[in-house]
Amino acid sequence: MSRALVLACVALAACGGESRRSLEVPVHLVGSEATTFQGSGGAEVRLERAILVLSDLRLESPPAEARLRLPSPIRAAHAHPGHDFSGDTACELLGTWDLDLRSAEGLDAGSATCLEGDLATGRVRLSAEPALDLAGVVTLAGGAERDFHFEVPLDEEVSGIPIEVRLDADAPPSRLELAASPATMLSWSDWSTEDEDQDDLLTLSDGVLGNTVSFGAVSTASFTLDLDE
Amino acid sequence: MLRTRPLPIALLAAGCAGEGTWVLETWGESYIEASIPAGDFADGCEVVYDVFLVLDGDMALLDGDGAAVAEVPEARVYDMTQAGPHEIAALDVPATHYDTVRWRIGPAPDAVAGNATADQVALVHEAGASVSVAGSLTCGTDTVAFDWTFDTDTTYLCEPEDLTIPAGGEDGTQLTVHGDHLFYDGLENADAEVRGQAVLDADADQDGRVTLEELAAVSVAELGYDVGSRSEVTDLAAFVSYLSRTLGHVDGEGHCQVGLQ
Numbered sequence: 001m002s003r004a005l006v007l008a009c010v011a012l013a014a015c016g017g018e019s020r021r022s023l024e025v026p027v028h029l030v031g032s033e034a035t036t037f038q039g040s041g042g043a044e045v046r047l048e049r050a051i052l053v054l055s056d057l058r059l060e061s062p063p064a065e066a067r068l069r070l071p072s073p074i075r076a077a078h079a080h081p082g083h084d085f086s087g088d089t090a091c092e093l094l095g096t097w098d099l100d101l102r103s104a105e106g107l108d109a110g111s112a113t114c115l116e117g118d119l120a121t122g123r124v125r126l127s128a129e130p131a132l133d134l135a136g137v138v139t140l141a142g143g144a145e146r147d148f149h150f151e152v153p154l155d156e157e158v159s160g161i162p163i164e165v166r167l168d169a170d171a172p173p174s175r176l177e178l179a180a181s182p183a184t185m186l187s188w189s190d191w192s193t194e195d196e197d198q199d200d201l202l203t204l205s206d207g208v209l210g211n212t213v214s215f216g217a218v219s220t221a222s223f224t225l226d227l228d229e
Numbered sequence: 230m231l232r233t234r235p236l237p238i239a240l241l242a243a244g245c246a247g248e249g250t251w252v253l254e255t256w257g258e259s260y261i262e263a264s265i266p267a268g269d270f271a272d273g274c275e276v277v278y279d280v281f282l283v284l285d286g287d288m289a290l291l292d293g294d295g296a297a298v299a300e301v302p303e304a305r306v307y308d309m310t311q312a313g314p315h316e317i318a319a320l321d322v323p324a325t326h327y328d329t330v331r332w333r334i335g336p337a338p339d340a341v342a343g344n345a346t347a348d349q350v351a352l353v354h355e356a357g358a359s360v361s362v363a364g365s366l367t368c369g370t371d372t373v374a375f376d377w378t379f380d381t382d383t384t385y386l387c388e389p390e391d392l393t394i395p396a397g398g399e400d401g402t403q404l405t406v407h408g409d410h411l412f413y414d415g416l417e418n419a420d421a422e423v424r425g426q427a428v429l430d431a432d433a434d435q436d437g438r439v440t441l442e443e444l445a446a447v448s449v450a451e452l453g454y455d456v457g458s459r460s461e462v463t464d465l466a467a468f469v470s471y472l473s474r475t476l477g478h479v480d481g482e483g484h485c486q487v488g489l490q
Contacts, residue, residue, distance in 0.1 A: 121458070159417070160458020188450035188463075211453030220460035 021169035024111040025227075027057060027093050028177045031101025037183040042141035043191040049135040049149075050101035050182050052217075053128035056094050057112065057178060059163060059225070061087035062120040090115045090167070091176075096128075101182045112176065116169045122161040122225045124178065129153040132217045134182060138191045138202075146191065148202035150213045158218050163225035173227040180223055185216035247396030249324040251290050251299055253317040254403050255343075257281055257309030258481075261408035265423065269409065274425030276412065278364040281309040282353055283406055283476070284340050287333035287384065290322055290402070297331070298322050304333075305343035306350045309406050315344050317404070324396035330389055332404050332477055332485070335359045335382030356380070360473045362411065366439070368429045374438045375428070379473040386486045387479035405478040416471055417457030427452050431465060441466045 031050065039045040093112035100107075126132070131154035138146050167173070193207035204210035216222055260269075265276040286304030289297040299320035307315055336357045342350045353361055356378045363376040387404075394400050412428070415421030431443045445466035449456060456462045462471050477485050 156455075158458075160460075188448065208451045208453070212448075212450045214453065215450035215456075219456070220458050222460075 020115045020117055023114050023116060023167065023169045023172045025091065025114050025167070025173055026111050026175040027109040028106055028175050029054065029097055029099045029109050030106030030177060030179050031099060031103060032179075032181050032183060033104045034183065035102050039138060039183075039186055039191050040189065041191055044139040045136060045183070045186060045191075046138070047102055047134065047136040047182060049133060051133040052099045052101055052180055053096065053126065053131045054099060054178075054180075055096040055125045055127060057092070057109070057122065057124045058089050059091035059112070059114070059119050059122045059176075061090045062118055063087045087120055090117060090119055091122075099180065101180060106177075114167055116167045118166050119163050121159070122163050122178070122223075123157050123159040124161070124223070125157050126154040126218060127156070131155075132185070132213075134186070134213075140191060146195070146202055147200065150202075150204055150209070152204065152214055152217050154214065154217060156218045158220060158223055160220050161223045161225050162220075163227070165227050167227075171229075173229055175228045177226045177228065178223065179226070184219065184222040186213065188212040188216050188219075247324045248321045249394035249396055250319050250399035251322045251327075251392075251394055252319045252399050252401035253288060253290075253301065254314040254401060255283075255285060255307055255309070255317055255406065256314035256403055257406045257408060261309045261406060262312055265409050265412070269423055270412070270425055271414075271422035272368065272424045272426045274366060274368040274412075274429065276364060276366050276408075276425065278310050278362060278408060280349070280361065280363040281406070281408060282345060282349055282358070282361040283307050283309055283334055284337055284353055284359045285317070285332065285343065285404065286335060286337045286340065287331060288317065288404070289331045290320070290327055291329040291331055291386075292323075292327065295329070298327075304337035304340035306340050306345040306353055307343040308345045308349055309408070311344050314403060317343065319399070322394055324394050324398075326393045328388055328392065330387045330392075330402050330404075330479060331384065332387060332479075333382070333384045334474075334477060335384070336380055353378075359383075360476065362408075366425050366429055368426050371429055372437070373429050373432050375440075376438070377441055377469065379470050381470060381473045383474040383477065383487055385477040385479075387477070388483060388485070389479050390483055403480050405481050405483075406476050407478055408476075410475045411469055411472050413472055413475070414452075415455035415457070416459050416462065416468070416475075418455045421455065427454075427465065428469075441469075444469060 035047045091112045091114035130151035132152040135149040189212040196206050261281045267273045267275045288301040290299045299322045301318045358378045361378040412423045413421040414424045431447045432439045445464045447465035
């Protein structure tokens with residue numbers, strides 16, 4: 001969805017007598033500062049590589065606003081089979097960013113074009129081969145060390161990331177931060193999984209690691225959105 | 230025949246005079262009445278429902294302002310395995326075009342029998358249930374039974390494709406229940422597939438009966454199932470319970486928005 005469409009929504013809202021002003025909000029992407037963390041079964045996970053490719057960040061108004069059936073060009077799609085729907089898009093930043101999840105600094109992604117008002121949820125796309133590239137060493141509870149390398153191809157949106165705040169054009173936030181947690185992404189994975197191909201490296205093809213790592217990569221729980229006032 | 234609210238002024242102003250009849254029915258289609266055949270499962274399983282109780286409530290036809298122009302006065306319990314469609318009500322409404330039908334599947338202690346038996350009505354009340362299903366799942370040569378009750382509470386706002394009530398005539402809406410949704414492998418993704426093997430494999434004590442407690446011991450992450458934005462759904466019991474919120478459709482394949490009220 002283009003920035004022009006967000007601005008068109010401003011115009012439509014104005015014509016309807018419900019003016020919502022636009023504002024620009026700088027967006028910062030960041031991973032976890034901790035490169036070592038606890039995994040399942042008492043394992044200690046040490047990341048040596050952690051790259052996440054993100055694109056197209058959008059924030060949405062609460063669903064209740066969508067019930068007004070304003071002629072917005074940015075309607076949310078109705079999913080099947082769930083049919084839940086989010087509110088209209090209220091912030092948008094298009095682009096693709098390679099985020100080093102081990103970097104404490106993160107990266108500035110640019111400025112999102114937003115409409116003032118309440119926000120409820122956010123969504124971001126993970127679409128690359130691989131979209132997530134994690135490598136490192138895990139130390140099991142018994143002391144044994146195992147190397148791992150997960151290259152996760154994805155083409156999915158992470159949706160429903162909560163952000164319950166209100167944007168005010170008279171007091172714009174200094175920045176919006178999207179944080180991604182590799183510890184959460186790996187929290188569903190069983191580090192005692194058998195190395196089925198006996199290559200001394202845990203990969204997505206061993207056991208159900210392909211499922212659990214992919215599940216964590218796109219889990220809403222792996223992401224947080226915050227506004228800095 | 231049930232009377233409705235006074236004719237809205239807006240409709241009079243629009244020149245829509247007279248009344249017609251809105252006929253409301255519900256149907257579980259062949260998936261619930263007969264079976265979900267192996268060809269419709271991505272993993273070749275098959276399901277036959279013996280019981281599929283749905284507690285329908287808050288059924289109403291809404292005008293363009295979201296106000297109800299006709300409402301079914303009480304919640305009703307239907308066993309969708311019985312041959313349908315099942316007529317729920319025929320209500321007088323202003324003759325005009327409508328685009329929203331409201332429908333709730335949720336617990337209602339005062340619900341009465343639609344086509345369900347007195348015992349079935351008592352069962353859902355005792356369980357505080359909104360949906361109660363029992364049947365068998367077969368994958369290859371293995372078969373398990375299931376008997377699950379859900380207390381989810383879901384309001385659907387449905388969009389009939391072309392509902393126009395003519396003056397002196399009638400048009401209808403079908404509240405369609407999709408029995409295959411309980412076996413989807415995704416909660417929100419458009420390309421979710423119907424799968425049964427994971428449910429069959431959940432029979433930990435191998436007694437030929439898969440309970441919700443056994444489903445709760447199965448990790449959705451390990452299955453590779455897709456929960457979309459529902460990251461709180463981590464086990465197969467919660468997954469199937471959530472899917473019980475997706476059963477409602479309109480006029481066959483028409484979609485409904487969920488969770489607005």
